[in-house]
Amino acid sequence: MGMGWIGSIIVGGFAGWFASRFMASNTGVIMNIILGIVGAAVAGFLFGFLGVNFSGILGYLIAGFVGAVILIWAGRRLF
Secondary structure, eight states: OOOOHHHHHHHHHHHHHHHHHHTTOOOOHHHHHHHHHHHHHHHHHHHHHTTOOOOHHHHHHHHHHHHHHHHHHHHHHHO
16 A cells, blocks of 8 residues: 555655755755655666665655655756
8 A cells, every 4th residue: 555645745845855955955845845756756766777665654755865866966967
């Protein structure tokens, strides 16, 4: 059973917020949530190639943080 979409938004928001603070990025609340959720999907996809799977709230938070950091880094390189 998954976390649900409300749980994903909350945990994704925290993951995006942690990543924006870690990368010294000035993004808003909505962008933090988007970065966290999309970041978790990106990290889950990338780590899937390495055989690493994340589960539970802590795993989703770690995946969201790592993915959001990757997205912030890529965004800085592109723009």
